[in-house]
Amino acid sequence: MEKFSTVDLLRDIKTVTMAADRQPVAITQHRKARYVLMTYDDFEAMKQKGDPRRAYGPNEAPPELAAMIGPELDRLIQEGSENNG
Template identity: 40%
Template sequence: MKEFAVADLTRKTGDLFEAATISPVAITKHRKPRYVIMSMERYESLTHGQEIRRAFRLNNDEADKLS
């Protein structure tokens, strides 16, 4: 997998997006892979076009803050 540093997001945007059209690209922070950028077509093939949903449980204090 090709890798780009976080700093490259602004300096090499075109190269990054071009690479992501071919295959997923890892974005590194402090030389460790942290994020992945991929084409929408690749993402949809991985998720079968379905939205990924996640559920979170709030404790009472957190729920009170939202009210």
């Protein structure tokens, strides 16, 4: 992601907005990313996707997710029982 300072934004808004036309850009303040500038269309598309995170209860996870997570959970449980005794 390309970065511009708030000073860059104030001095040369055309360059910053042209960069934001290609992809979202970070606006920094005191060398720290503080804001993101993107096209309105990109913003709307992002809003439409929503938050993909979801919590599942017991036996609710899709099979492909359970197959991915199950072995790792088993490993962590085994590792924990070995460390505790």
